[in-house]
Amino acid sequence: MSVPVPTGLAPGAVLGILGGGQLARMLALAAADLGIRCHVFAPEPDSPAFDVAARHTVAEYEDEAALARFADGVDVVTYEFENVPAATAAFLGQRAPLHPGARALAVTQDRLSEKSFVDGLGLAVAPFRAVDSLADLEAAVAALGRPSILKTRRFGYDGKGQIKIAPGTDLADAYEAIGRFPAILEGYVPFEREVSVVAARGLDGAFAAFDVCENEHRDHILAFTRIPANLGRGAAATAIDAARRIGEALGYVGVFAVEMFVLGDGAAERVVVNEIAPRVHNSGHWTSEGAETSQFHQHVRAVCGFPLGSPGSRGRIEMENLIGEAALRWREILGEPGAHLHLYGKRDARPGRKMGHVTRVWTDRS
């Protein structure tokens, strides 16, 4: 038995959020604007989202007693990360409306099912092969060539769980390096740029995409997002249409991101879908000051069954992630005209840790 989302949620309702990191924190801040109270559920006692939520629970995602108490006290459940255990999602989904739903999680938690799903929609993806053994890997490399990329099917993010198969790479070593986990091999895509579409789908099926944004990674971590993306009108329309079709096929409710590679230029320009994130996304952080509606407000609107807001953007925008010690520049950033600082309340600026971000907006007035 799954619980239908009531269409009648109203301000005063309680939104349950699984995960207590910066995405949950920014969701809770947006929810407050709409008069929605948040209950954050996360295992880490010092979760950044706890500081801005009406209630929080510190418990493991496998703790069914804690999950039951949580579900009984909220009107709808959402999450900030795609690796919610399937059993947790199923357990919660029987007790409260869960958005995005179990299908979005199942498809996007596994790179093989994700790629197969996107491919099945007729959208461009990199060529791929399932790899469940060294023999599979050898056959896949023979088919897709080198360079190619070996990725674990599950739990990869920010470049973790993947290894490049270069001309000289020993395949047994590579398979060992990713821990012999179920994997896929992806053919090399000679992309020029990376873009993403952050979009929302409402409970009523309405769809609203933010402007396509261009992403610059450093050390496999998002460093900058820029609006507008360097992308022709045709390719941008294709990208947004791909997001729309993905959202519809998943019966999706909430905000999601589709990361894409851009190949070629001019008339030959085209986009290839790389990854789907069933949640608010780092490449959508620019919307807090750069769009009419932020991705966080939009997600809260969607999962509560409220009308979606306008996704229109306000000008030329840059989002810069503050990774590790970059956050120590906070005072300088506060002194920078037009810069909007967001810090996540994390105590320890470890290398590679996302500590905050800055949004810079240049409107026609500035």
Next chain:
Amino acid sequence: MSVPVPTGLAPGAVLGILGGGQLARMLALAAADLGIRCHVFAPEPDSPAFDVAARHTVAEYEDEAALARFADGVDVVTYEFENVPAATAAFLGQRAPLHPGARALAVTQDRLSEKSFVDGLGLAVAPFRAVDSLADLEAAVAALGRPSILKTRRFGYDGKGQIKIAPGTDLADAYEAIGRFPAILEGYVPFEREVSVVAARGLDGAFAAFDVCENEHRDHILAFTRIPANLGRGAAATAIDAARRIGEALGYVGVFAVEMFVLGDGAAERVVVNEIAPRVHNSGHWTSEGAETSQFHQHVRAVCGFPLGSPGSRGRIEMENLIGEAALRWREILGEPGAHLHLYGKRDARPGRKMGHVTRVWTDRS
């Protein structure tokens, strides 16, 4: 002994806020963006700010044990309302930096000291007389004429604690009606419009004023604020200069509002100071989407000793208060392009109660 504000507060610091209403709530939301944790102290168990604060204390403002525990756990104290008891301010000020300081509270808590202070700066105010007895009132009315307005010196807001002395008003009845409290009589100012200047002064003395805004009251409660105000350049400069001088004379740190009447037109246009609010102010709510820096972020910056942000505004702006059942229009407002809804999480939409507000921004792009 008073405690100097350290110039070195940094993200991770704890901001203590006295009062738990919507102003404290919006301060806490802004503080979170800057990585500042909040501890809200208020007597009402269902205070709206509790839902978004890392910690809260439910206690009376006279509870010194609770105040001491509060002060010991925070890095700086601020407040959302000007009627903080003097003893409470003094008690806290000995244990933690208090911003705005005790002088700002003392001057603005009492209409007589406030008017005398503004008058002493050479700024235009309505003529006024102290009224401590019926005889005082009779003498004051003889001097200032009718119509005039009798106001209690303390604890008035939104039109409470004041009564108009019209040609037919019986003075003994009027004095009875305001409870025979210490009062002042203010001469009638035949104003055309009401405006306010919301401004900030930093720990380093820096000053930043938002654009002068025009306020429309209904039933003595702010109904609309609009930017730009209908005010000539000269009068606007005078208004902002008045705010600057008030801030400097108070040694003020934080955001404050100066409400003013506008008299005359064209070259004869002039402003008369009506009231000072030593806190973020309803007439500054438009800054959340309408200015580069919101008044809430600005106040947190100021009291933490951070650099002030740019107060520049983004276009033509309207803020509409949602009073009582007006908040039931939330779904319609969510569907309105360009409207930004803010609800305060109050459960009970009583008549006259501020439940939320809407900001509408028309930029050059829209």
